[in-house]
Amino acid sequence: MKFGTQIKQSLDGWRLIGTPFIFGLLLLLTPILLLVLLSFWTQEYLDLNRTFTFANYKEIFSHPVFITLIKRSVNISLFVTASTVLLAFPVAYYISFYGGKRKALLLFLITIPFWTSYLLRIFLWKIILGYNGVINSGLISLNFIQEPLTFILYNSNAVVLALAHAWAPFAIFPIYVSLEKIDRSLLEAGRDLGDTAVRSFFRITLPLAMPGIIAASLIVFIPTIGDYVTPKLVGGTEGMMVANMIQVQFSKANNAPLAAALAIVSLSIVVLISLVFLFFNRKYLRRQI
């Protein structure tokens, strides 16, 4: 290939991605950079003190409340991720291996929860888990309990439940795709070489499905750690997460710089955990075939 055509081709490439690239730059990178900048300033009543300082970060790491919230957010989203992926895998596996002619229908059914807005779905969880909710009134009418259970709503369990339910399709799809890509003759080859069904699952299916599992994990983990609506509505005080604190600092507490610093710390933790996760799974993400 001539050098000239190479330049022309790369120019064509830039022209193609130019608009979305500028769009992304303005709407994603700029706000984050502004947030970083804001986190190094301080709030003085109604004004911003624009002198560079680490004061906000010092405050975050010296106040137990912030640390607790960050830890809890990480724990909740790790738990949500693990349970979502663990529950999504059998569903994806079933559709891929036993779906037969009904594959398209089954995949379509999985999207049904999206027909209702997320907010409504959380309200539905309140109706199900609430003091006079479906579970409590059901159990009382069956005489299993005398008084409504209070530990099922307004705590971190409720947050995990609602989030895991909401994110399940996002975990099912990438795992399903990676299972679909597995050449079935590989599994026959495994059996031919002496594997039982269980052994070939762990030696062939699971390693080859890992790219999908990794994608599913990140897709669930990254957004849930910063989730704000779910803990607000079903988390109570005990289920409060870091995003709720960021919101409080931005609005009621009127301390935008501290909120910005909290956001940056959370963001860094997400990036760090994701990178560590990717590092430990790097062998599954190498080029295959």
Added chain:
Amino acid sequence: MASSSTAKIIDRNIPMVKLENIRKSFDDLEVVKGLDLEIGSGEFFSLLGPSGCGKTTLLRMIAGFETPNSGIVSIAGEEMTNFDANERPTNMVFQSYAIFPHLNVGENVAYGLKKQRLPKDEMKSRVLDMLKLVDLDGLYDRPSYALSGGQKQRVALARALIMQPKVLLLDEPLSALDKKLREQMQHELRRLQRTLGITFILVTHDQEEALIMSDRIAVMFDGKIAQLGHPQEIYERPVTKKVASFIGVMNFISGEYLGKKDDKLHVRTSSLGEVFLKSAQTASDVQPGNVTLGLRPEMMTVLFSTNENSEYEFKAKITNVSYYGDMTYYSVEMPGPDDDISISMRNTVGRHVYSVGDVVRIGWGTESIVVL
């Protein structure tokens, strides 16, 4: 060409694979229709047939990937009809090779050995030996995505052979390779089979491949075996018109069988006149009436000079010429109402290549005719 006169002793008294009245249907479609077959120990056996004839299904039933609806599959004297693939002393080379993409060459070959919990050194040395056997020395650490088609083929072969199977099953293993590589692999597979003495069962739709490699061939059509025999038998004495036209090129001439005369088969044809054939020249039990005579293109000659003579000859006009380099195929008009026949001639030094429209003398002999 491999013939039955190889030095290796094939003991057909001990069938390695025995199939009795095998039937298999998928949904309502019966693909194997009551088939009996015995494959000897140490034999290179080919299942040859067009796609959809049931040959792959048959192989998969020997491997244990499919269970017959009825019938018995025995391997090495043991009934294994309902055994799973992982319990059978068979290993398979898949058409797609089925190389594990997440494992490198060494790990692929060692896959089946893992369960035996061998010491690391022994495992590695056995894998290295096997890689050497299939000509893949030095590729132990090669990732599988970096393999060519031919190398994948060899890895698949090594991975199966390291299990020391009693029967190696090959499902169209060479169909994805280019011509040169395919020919090379045909000879190598044959060499490997002779060295190891393992029973090989090859599924192929390529008649030439089956002829070159096999000790015996089963020609399959429509879920049944149409003919079973040595390559030479199958080629020279096909039992039906269908087998004859599937294996190589065969010219057909219609005739009328008038019965035996002086222990010879008396056939009257309009193209070649009255012919008298030995009774061995038919594999089927012919009855008086209309018959078809088969003539291979190489069994007739174009007589190039007036000095050349043949047992019988006739004059014919050339209607088509296909020049292949080493060979030239001529289509010539027959004297009678039969279709044009094809004659192949080797292009030797100084030999003229005729053109369409030329009238030539065609020589033939009664020995080369088969009655179908």
